[in-house]
Each structure stands twice: as C-alpha cells, then as structure tokens.
Amino acid sequence: MRKIFLLLGLFSAIFNSACSTESSREELIRNGDFSKIIPLTDTLLGWSMDKGIGNVSKSEEGMRMQKEFRVLQRMDVAHEVSERYLLNARFKVESGSMTLFIQAFLPETVKRESYWTLLSKSFGPSKEWNNISIELQIPPEKILDLIQVAFSSDSPDTLAYASYISLRPLPPSKTAQNKIFISSADRRVECKSIYVSSPQDDYGNIAAKFLQKHLYNMTGELLPVSCLSEKQPENFEGSILIGKAAIDSNKISNEELKDVGPGGFFVKNKDLVLSIAGKDAPGLVSGISAFLKSIGVKFLSSKEIEYPKIETLPLASVAFKRTPAFAFRSGGGNLNSDFLINSFIASPRKIGGRSGTIHTNGFLVNFDKYHKEHPEYFALQKDGNRLSHKPGDSDDFVHLCMSNPKVQALASENLIKWIELEPQAKYFSIGQGDGYHYRCVCKDCKAMDVEEGNYTDRVLAFVNKVSEKAAEKYPDKIFFMFLYEGSDKMPVKVNPAPHVRMTYCPFRPKWWCHSHAFCKHNSQGMAEISAWFKNFSGQLYVFDYPSGAQEALSIFGSFYAMVEKIRFYSANGVTGLTLCGTPRQFNALFVNVISQLLWYPGIDVEQAIDNFMREYYGPAAPFMREYFDLLYKQFDERQIHQNCEIFNYGVISDDFKNKAYRVFAAAENASKDNPKLLRRVKGEKLFLLYNDLNENNPFTNVNDLNLKDFANNLREFAQIAAEEEIFYVDKNHQNITEWFWRKAGLKLNAKGKWYDEPAIKELIANPLAALKEKKNILQKKIKNGWELPASAFSGGEPARNGSYIVIRRPALLKSIVSADLFLDEAPSNEMELTVTGQEERNCGIEVFVNGKSVYQKSPQVKFYEHPGTRKIAIPKNILKKGKNTFSIKNITSELSVPDRGKALDSCEYQPNPYWGWLIVDNIKITE
Ligand SMILES: [Zn+2]
Ligand SMILES: [Zn+2]
Structure with a gap:
C-alpha cells in the first residue's frame, strides 16, 4: 500500500500521529489498489456489491466492473477529527457510463437514510484513464458516522476499470484556542501527547482517536497520538496513556484491573499522568467516554454533543473503575460508546462480503466459491436437491450441511482467516442462515437433532466445532449464535463451549407484546426464556425489539417494557443485549437512560428521566415529563399492546390527544426563547402529530x-x-x-x-x-366519457407498481379512496359509473359522488359482477360543472365475520389485512 502512495507521489505529511507513518490507518479506504482478495470468498477485499447483479472482479488493470453493478466501501469515520478529506481515484470507462458517488452518513436518526452526497460525477467512455483528486468538505456541525465510496454503472453495457482509489483525512483547520492541562492538587502541566503502545495496537488507536477528537472539539487543541514503542518520553508528566500503553508503563497495574469485569475500565489521574485502561477493547473506549463525561462532555443524542465552555481544560485528579452489567451492548446510538462502536462487532459486509453481522454461515463457507465443485457442502432441500441460490443473492440465506466434517473444517479455518481480516473486532457471529425452511434435511444432519423441529443441538454442535480452534488461538474473542426459529428449543445433548454465547430472540408469536414486559401476551415466551436462564445462565445474550419496524414516525411505547426486561435479563445472568433499533420518539431519552441501565440495572429510572429531561429540555422539562407520563399511561390504562412488526394504531384517543396538545402548548411556551430547546420540543411533537394525522384524516372513517x-x-x-x-x-x-x-x-x-x-x-x-x-387533474378522456385510473385516487393503499389501489377495512385506517373529475359543464343526462377491480367478498362498500351515496352493499354480497366490473347509475343533477369527487368507502365492521381475522393470522390482536378488502383498478364515467 505504501509503495503505491510513493509511486503516485500524492501525499506528503499527514497530521501528527506518530503511529500513522508505520500503519496504514490514515488511509481510510481498504485495498485501494485492488490487489487483495478475501480468501473466504475470492472477491475483492473491502469492496462489497450493493446490488447483486453485475460482475466485479480483480484483473490485470485493477478492479474490473461490468454490466449493472454498484460496488462500494463504507468507512467508519466516527472517530476522525477531520472535516476535510482528500479523495484520489484512477479509473477508466471502456463502454457505457459509470458514476462515482461519495456519500457521508450521519448516525441513525429519524430519517431512514440520513446521508448527503459529497460527490456524484458521471463518466462516459474514454481511451485515457481519469485521474481525479478532490478535496471533500464536511459541514462542521455534522456528526459523521460513515463515508461511503461507490462506483455504479449507469447502463447495462458498462465496462469499467478502477486501478487506484484513496481517501485520507486532512489536518483539521481549527487552531488551538485553549490549552489542555493535567492537574493534581498543587500542580498543573501542559498536556503534550496521547500515547498508545504500538501501531499494531488497533484497540488503543481507535480509543486514542476517540479521545483526540473530543478534546479537539472542546478546545481546538489537536493532541498528537504517539506510540510508546517508537518514542519513550523521558518523563510521563503531561501524558495521556491509553490502554496497553498505561499497563506497559506501569501506570495502571494488572492488579488494579483485577476486579474490573468484561467491558469495564479503570481511569486514573495520578502524578500528572492520565491513564485509561479497559478490561478489553470496548471497555477501553467506554473508559474514555466515561472520562469525557466526568469533565463535563454531554452526549445528548446521536446528533447532539455539548462540550463544556471553560478557558483551559484541567484534567483533574480522578480515579474510578466500572464494570457494565452487559459487556455486549449493540444496536444504535453508539456515539457515546455506551453501545459498542461498530468496529468491535465483526461484519463481513464491511470487508467486502455479502453477509451482515448476523447470518454469517454463508460467509464462512461461501456459496459462490464452493457450490459448483461441492454442492454437498450446502443444505439438502426437501425436494432432494442441494441448496440453490441466485447469483448475487444475499449470503444471509445460505444454509450449510452442518454435519459434513469437511464443512466444519472449512468453516473453522475460514473463521481464523476472518479474524485476521478484522483484528479489531471482539465479537464474531457464527449465525445460521435465515429462513428455517432451507435447513439441511440430510440423514447425518437430522441425526444431530434430538427431536423433529428442535435444531438447537445441531446448530450448537456446529458452532462449538467451528469456533474451537479460533478460540484457542484468540482467547479474547467471543463467538455468538442465535436461538430462533427451531433453534430456540432447549438443547438436549450439547452444551455451549465456554467462548460461545447464545442469543435469544424474544420475537412473535411467543413474544407478542413489546409494550409490557410481563404481559399476558408474552407468557409463552417468558416460560421459554426462564428455562434457558435455568440451564445456561452466563452464556446467554438477548436480541430485543424496542423499535417499531413498519413506520419510522409512529409512536412505539417500549420504554418501560425495556427497562423491566433489562432488569429481568440481568438478574438472570444475561450479559449481552442487541437492540433491533431504538424507538424514534423520545429517542435521545431512551438511548441515554437505557445505556445507563445496561451498566447499572438498579438505577432509579424516574430520577434518570428527570435528570435527562432537565438537561435536554431546560424550562420545558416539567411539561415534557408530563407528556411522557401521559403517553405511557395510555399503554397501561388502555392496555395497548404493540408489536414491532405491525402497523400499530390506537394510541391516539380524543382524551389523550386533547391533553397532549395542551401540554405541548405549555412546553412550547416555556422554550419559546431558546430555538434549540424549542426545536427539541417540536421534534417530539412531530410523532404525536403523525399518529393523529394517520388515524384522523379524510381517508379514515372518522x-x-x-x-x-x-x-x-x-x-x-x-x-x-x-x-x-x-x-x-x-x-x-x-x-x-x-x-x-x-x-x-x-x-x-x-x-x-x-x-x-x-x-x-x-x-x-x-x-x-x-x-x-x-386541483389534481388526473383524469383521462375516453370515448363517451372519462377514466380515473388507480393513480388518480388518494387515500387507501396503492399497489407497488401503482396499477391498482386497495381499500381496507376501517380498522386498518385505509378505508376511503377518492378521485376528482373536472367537467367543463354539467352533463344533462344520467351517467354511468363503472368500477373495475377485484374483491375479497366479505367487505361492505359504499360509493359516493360529491358526497351523495349512490351505491351501498353489505358483506357477503358480491360487489363486482363478472368480469370484475360493477356498473352504478349516477342520477341526474349530481355531477356539476368544475370539480366532482368520487369516493369509495369500505364500511366493513370487524364483527361482520366473527373470528375470521383470528383464524387467518396467528397474531390475534392485530386487525388482519387479508380479508374484507376491495381493489380498484380504475373507474369510468360514461354516458
Ligand atoms: Zn446435511
Ligand atoms: Zn402488552
């Protein structure tokens, strides 16, 4: 890698990290000369295919990209100090055309995709290579998580090559405003450097950058990061020693770390040396985060960090150690490191594979690489064939023949190669493929199961075997798998190896309610998890669902359920928790308080809420607290049971919303002189408005x-x-x-x-x-009249391709559609309305023209006559000059077909969308 830089002569000094000269960490892009492949998959290291189609490979001329491709790399920049990056790229388009995209991503926020484009430039065919060098500027107020570099074909005939690409952070532009001092009771010295042990100390380097960045943001002073292995200071006074550097220089002894548990840390400022050491890598980053908090940094949300305003920054005498209840904490809001930062959880996709961090079997034994010569490595299907897989499909659905000793040996070997590719990661998933019906049905695999439908022994035996050698070689790594869909039943013969963690997923149907931990709708799941606790306490993780997956802006009331579950899990020996997203409403509060609970499950939650609200909402805090309590009262008093996978309606009642709007008016009034606070208050009101508008609008039966x-x-x-x-x-x-x-x-x-x-x-x-x-003029003139196609109708639920519109029962809030017809003059005769579409028979329907009912039918009566049309007469004098509105209303009562919904869907507490619907392709109004 270094050779290339010298050859191209692109770079001179990069800012002050002594460690950077020897390591490549200042170069953010991995495999920028496209010379390396991932041994597990034979694909280009670092470069992953976003779209499964197209063809990307290594060639003499670098990376060869053909057909419809989108190949990209994402880099963690959460710890970079810089606001400016230098991009260099060399590429050539032989045919078609290709776009180079550079995008910057914010940490997870309310928006589904929170990124903005730094560069989007299209290139057509040329004989010459393009050499570009561009400085990219990040707006200083943005808190970045990732930068993504992507090459994407613009047409199917594209053939292009890239031979070199690099992205480097440039020195930050701010100049020092305040010096940083380390002080003891009677002296203070200027802080000179942050030390890590060596360039190979990946953990230390990540942690040092994290500290360097926040100290810089606070003071404008960019402390250099130096390596003890290269430069031993004569005197440590004024130094900050990170991780192994603190231990190697005897500032923190192993004895002092002895009573610190996994994920924990020790922070000490003694003799004018600040030392921070972790029990492990995530513990080290948590230690830095805790230290920053101790000097007044406020990590308020994924978007908002507040730094103390002080003249100089005294790093005072401190000494504290902490151990979290949950050493493994994953799932968003990772900025303050209360959740583990991305780098600590291995991710094939980040290094160029096609799997995420969960279903990794298809990465360990890659389908594309092995299936031709060894179809027997993959699961035997019920139809007698071995697993098939479309080229470019996600590897998440690959199931292996787990009983095959060659598969076990290969996966075991590949796991070690994977660890070498992501040395900074501590946690590695050996997760089975998704979709249980693809599981291997061969004789030997079945023999690993103790009983039909219980796959846990099989999966666990495989995970134990595959991780055995890796655990010997890398004893600090943890390997985890998932208990779900048949592998959630108790194993009979096999116990997890000591380095293996089993992740239980409280998912429906056994766990139906995410609003109440100990809800009657979770009783089956509670019994199941309790049995796991009894047998395997200490080796269990949980993957929980506190966020509604269907609608980003819908209120999902999981806070107190999560509080109770965290306490319950912790009391039963669970030490790892992954959150499948965090709820969007009161998000900052949720992340803040839940993060505290994951360290100390016993904290006073009500006090923690009040503390956070005071910081976050200032004078509006009492009103926001009142609203928070009012909201959660709804879930208890009205017994609202929400589930993460469905559309959750019914939070809004007249009484609740009237009170809520009144409380918000008071909160807005209290914060009206402070735009920042007012914006936070209104940012919360957004969810109330969204839910209200969703449930009460002209297209619901209100x-x-x-x-x-x-x-x-x-x-x-x-x-x-x-x-x-x-x-x-x-x-x-x-x-x-x-x-x-x-x-x-x-x-x-x-x-x-x-x-x-x-x-x-x-x-x-x-x-x-x-x-x-x-005035939405969407009508088409046809012979003797007009047509209003599906796309002319607002309300309802459109087909994906827009060719028809679905009108659902009132309980599903998509029960009315309407479209306008504009006429130059009122027709003198009676007109005919023809509706074309399909139906599920049990729907009641009423049709209106300009608010007047022209047709009504009850359930069990057919709406559409053969062949899928219904003709309705429009009496004279209803249609007028100008705008005419046609509305079709589903008037089906939930009680009209008793138990139908329950029978069709195992989730009995959800209005079932699969009955009582009407589809409309178009309507025609003719003479
Ligand atoms: Zn098998
Ligand atoms: Zn419930």
Whole structure:
C-alpha cells in the first residue's frame, strides 16, 4: 500500500500521529489498489456489491466492473477529527457510463437514510484513464458516522476499470484556542501527547482517536497520538496513556484491573499522568467516554454533543473503575460508546462480503466459491436437491450441511482467516442462515437433532466445532449464535463451549407484546426464556425489539417494557443485549437512560428521566415529563399492546390527544426563547402529530373529522418535518410525498425537496384553503366519457407498481379512496359509473359522488359482477360543472365475520389485512 502512495507521489505529511507513518490507518479506504482478495470468498477485499447483479472482479488493470453493478466501501469515520478529506481515484470507462458517488452518513436518526452526497460525477467512455483528486468538505456541525465510496454503472453495457482509489483525512483547520492541562492538587502541566503502545495496537488507536477528537472539539487543541514503542518520553508528566500503553508503563497495574469485569475500565489521574485502561477493547473506549463525561462532555443524542465552555481544560485528579452489567451492548446510538462502536462487532459486509453481522454461515463457507465443485457442502432441500441460490443473492440465506466434517473444517479455518481480516473486532457471529425452511434435511444432519423441529443441538454442535480452534488461538474473542426459529428449543445433548454465547430472540408469536414486559401476551415466551436462564445462565445474550419496524414516525411505547426486561435479563445472568433499533420518539431519552441501565440495572429510572429531561429540555422539562407520563399511561390504562412488526394504531384517543396538545402548548411556551430547546420540543411533537394525522384524516372513517383542525395539524407537521428533513415515513421506504397524497390528497412531485413545492407552500400559507381548493387533474378522456385510473385516487393503499389501489377495512385506517373529475359543464343526462377491480367478498362498500351515496352493499354480497366490473347509475343533477369527487368507502365492521381475522393470522390482536378488502383498478364515467 505504501509503495503505491510513493509511486503516485500524492501525499506528503499527514497530521501528527506518530503511529500513522508505520500503519496504514490514515488511509481510510481498504485495498485501494485492488490487489487483495478475501480468501473466504475470492472477491475483492473491502469492496462489497450493493446490488447483486453485475460482475466485479480483480484483473490485470485493477478492479474490473461490468454490466449493472454498484460496488462500494463504507468507512467508519466516527472517530476522525477531520472535516476535510482528500479523495484520489484512477479509473477508466471502456463502454457505457459509470458514476462515482461519495456519500457521508450521519448516525441513525429519524430519517431512514440520513446521508448527503459529497460527490456524484458521471463518466462516459474514454481511451485515457481519469485521474481525479478532490478535496471533500464536511459541514462542521455534522456528526459523521460513515463515508461511503461507490462506483455504479449507469447502463447495462458498462465496462469499467478502477486501478487506484484513496481517501485520507486532512489536518483539521481549527487552531488551538485553549490549552489542555493535567492537574493534581498543587500542580498543573501542559498536556503534550496521547500515547498508545504500538501501531499494531488497533484497540488503543481507535480509543486514542476517540479521545483526540473530543478534546479537539472542546478546545481546538489537536493532541498528537504517539506510540510508546517508537518514542519513550523521558518523563510521563503531561501524558495521556491509553490502554496497553498505561499497563506497559506501569501506570495502571494488572492488579488494579483485577476486579474490573468484561467491558469495564479503570481511569486514573495520578502524578500528572492520565491513564485509561479497559478490561478489553470496548471497555477501553467506554473508559474514555466515561472520562469525557466526568469533565463535563454531554452526549445528548446521536446528533447532539455539548462540550463544556471553560478557558483551559484541567484534567483533574480522578480515579474510578466500572464494570457494565452487559459487556455486549449493540444496536444504535453508539456515539457515546455506551453501545459498542461498530468496529468491535465483526461484519463481513464491511470487508467486502455479502453477509451482515448476523447470518454469517454463508460467509464462512461461501456459496459462490464452493457450490459448483461441492454442492454437498450446502443444505439438502426437501425436494432432494442441494441448496440453490441466485447469483448475487444475499449470503444471509445460505444454509450449510452442518454435519459434513469437511464443512466444519472449512468453516473453522475460514473463521481464523476472518479474524485476521478484522483484528479489531471482539465479537464474531457464527449465525445460521435465515429462513428455517432451507435447513439441511440430510440423514447425518437430522441425526444431530434430538427431536423433529428442535435444531438447537445441531446448530450448537456446529458452532462449538467451528469456533474451537479460533478460540484457542484468540482467547479474547467471543463467538455468538442465535436461538430462533427451531433453534430456540432447549438443547438436549450439547452444551455451549465456554467462548460461545447464545442469543435469544424474544420475537412473535411467543413474544407478542413489546409494550409490557410481563404481559399476558408474552407468557409463552417468558416460560421459554426462564428455562434457558435455568440451564445456561452466563452464556446467554438477548436480541430485543424496542423499535417499531413498519413506520419510522409512529409512536412505539417500549420504554418501560425495556427497562423491566433489562432488569429481568440481568438478574438472570444475561450479559449481552442487541437492540433491533431504538424507538424514534423520545429517542435521545431512551438511548441515554437505557445505556445507563445496561451498566447499572438498579438505577432509579424516574430520577434518570428527570435528570435527562432537565438537561435536554431546560424550562420545558416539567411539561415534557408530563407528556411522557401521559403517553405511557395510555399503554397501561388502555392496555395497548404493540408489536414491532405491525402497523400499530390506537394510541391516539380524543382524551389523550386533547391533553397532549395542551401540554405541548405549555412546553412550547416555556422554550419559546431558546430555538434549540424549542426545536427539541417540536421534534417530539412531530410523532404525536403523525399518529393523529394517520388515524384522523379524510381517508379514515372518522365521523366528525374537523377539517380545519386536520389542516392546521398537517401544516404544523409539514413545518416540523421540513426542519427535521424527513423524507421517508415507513419501512418500505414510502416517501413522505406519497404520505401527503394518501392522507391529505396533496399531490407532490417527489423530486427534489418536498417542502419547497408549491402545494406545501400553499398549505403553510393557508391550510384549509390548500386542502379544499386543491386541483389534481388526473383524469383521462375516453370515448363517451372519462377514466380515473388507480393513480388518480388518494387515500387507501396503492399497489407497488401503482396499477391498482386497495381499500381496507376501517380498522386498518385505509378505508376511503377518492378521485376528482373536472367537467367543463354539467352533463344533462344520467351517467354511468363503472368500477373495475377485484374483491375479497366479505367487505361492505359504499360509493359516493360529491358526497351523495349512490351505491351501498353489505358483506357477503358480491360487489363486482363478472368480469370484475360493477356498473352504478349516477342520477341526474349530481355531477356539476368544475370539480366532482368520487369516493369509495369500505364500511366493513370487524364483527361482520366473527373470528375470521383470528383464524387467518396467528397474531390475534392485530386487525388482519387479508380479508374484507376491495381493489380498484380504475373507474369510468360514461354516458
Ligand atoms: Zn446435511
Ligand atoms: Zn402488552
């Protein structure tokens, strides 16, 4: 790697890290000359395929990219000090065209995708190589998580090569404002350097950068990071010693770390030397984070860090050690390192594989690499064939023939190679493939099971075997697997090896309710996990679901359930917790308090909430607390049981929302003089507005909808969503523009920034008029009349390709669709309305023209006559000149088909979408 840099002569001095001259860590891109491949998969190290199609390989000329490809690399930059990066790239397009994208990602926020594009440049065919060198500037107020570099084909005939690419942080521009001092009771000295033990000390280097960055942000002083192995100071006074450096120089003794447990740390400032050591790598980063907090840094949310304003920064005499209840903490909000930072959990995708951090069997024995010569390595399917897999499919669904000794040996060998590729990671998943029905049914694999349907012995025996050698060679690594879908049953013969952790997933149907820990709807799951606790306490992790997956802005009330579960897990010996996302509403509060609980499950949670609210909302804190309590009261008093996988309705009641809006008015008033606090208050109100608008809008069967209130709420929602730059509202990436069309009938372009569009500007200026006077001309002229296609209807639920619209039962809140027809003059005759589509018979339907009912049917009566059309007469004098509105309303009562919903879906507490629906392809209005 260094040779290339010298050859191209691109770089001179990079800023002051003594360690950087010998290691390549200042170069962020891995395998920038495309010379290395991943031995496990034979694909290019560091470069992963985002789209499964296309063809990317190593060639004489570097990386060869063909057909429809998108190949990318993501780099953790959460610990980089820099706001400027230098990109160098050398590539050539032989045919077609290719775009080079550089994108910067923020930590997980409300937005589904929170990134912005630093560079997007398209290149057509040329005989010459392109050599580009560009400085990329990151806005200083942004807190970055990742930078992504991607090459993407613009057409299927593209053939391109890249021979070199690099990305380097440039020295930060701020100049020192304040010096950093280390002080004792009677003396203070200027702080000179942060020391790590050696360039190979990956853990130490990550931790040192983390500290360097925050000290720089606080003071403008960029302390150099030096290596003890290269430069021993004469005197340690004024030094900060990190990790192994603190131990090697005897500033922290092994004896002092003896009573610190996994994930814990020791921070000590003695004799004007600040030393921070961890029991392990994550513990070291936590130690630095705890130290920063002890000097006044506030990690408020994934987007907001507040630094103390002080003239000089005295690093005072301290000494404290801590051990977390949960050494393994994963799942978002990782900025303050209360959750483990990304680098500590191995991820094939980060080094160029196709698996994430969970289902890694297909990375350990790669399908693309082995299936031709050794189909027997992969699971025998029920149809008698070995597993098949479309080229480019995610490796997450690869199932191995776990009983095959050659598979075990290969996976074991490959696990060691994987550890060598991600030396900084501590936790490695040996997770079985997703989709249990692909499991191997060969005789030998079945023989590993003790009983039909219980796969735990099989999976556990495999994981033990595969990790055996790696655990000998790397005793500090932890290997984990997942207890779910058949491997959640108690093993009979096999026990987990000491270095193996088993991750239990409290998922439906056994765990139905995520609003209450000890809910009756979780009783089956509780019994199951209790049995695990009894037998395997100490080797269990949990993968829990405190966030609603369907809708980003929907209120998901998992806070107290999570508090109780964390205490319950901890009391039963669980030491690892992964959160499948964190709830979006009260997100900063959730991350803050839950992080504290993962260290100390016994803390006073109510006190912790109050403390956080005081910091975060200032004078509005009492009102925000009142709203928080009011919200959680709903879950208890009204017995609302939410589940992470479904659309959760019903939080909004008239009583709740009236009180909630009143409390918010007080909170806004209390914070009106402080824009930062007001924005936080309104950022929370966004969720209340979203839920209210979702449940009460012109397309739900609300009898007494006050259109003026709706319009005003919609305006406020638009204003806050614009400020928060929200573009997506649900899991399927529904654009917010689509949401405005479905819930309010406002047609937006979905191109560019939605809040700059005229319809939104009109809504802000005059909300009621904007809704009443909207003019969506989407009709088509046909012979003897007009057609309104599915795309002309707002409300309801559209087909993915837009070719039809689904009208669901009122309980599912998508029960009304409507479309407008504009006429130059009122027709003089009776007209005919023809509706085309399909139905599930048990729906009740009513059709309206300009608010007048023209047709009604009850369930069990067919709506569509053969061949899928229904003709309805429109009496004279209903249609008029100008705007005419056609509405179709699903009026099916939940009780009209007793027990139907329960029978069709195992989740009995959810309105089942699979019955009582009507589909409309189009309507025609003819003479
Ligand atoms: Zn098998
Ligand atoms: Zn419940």
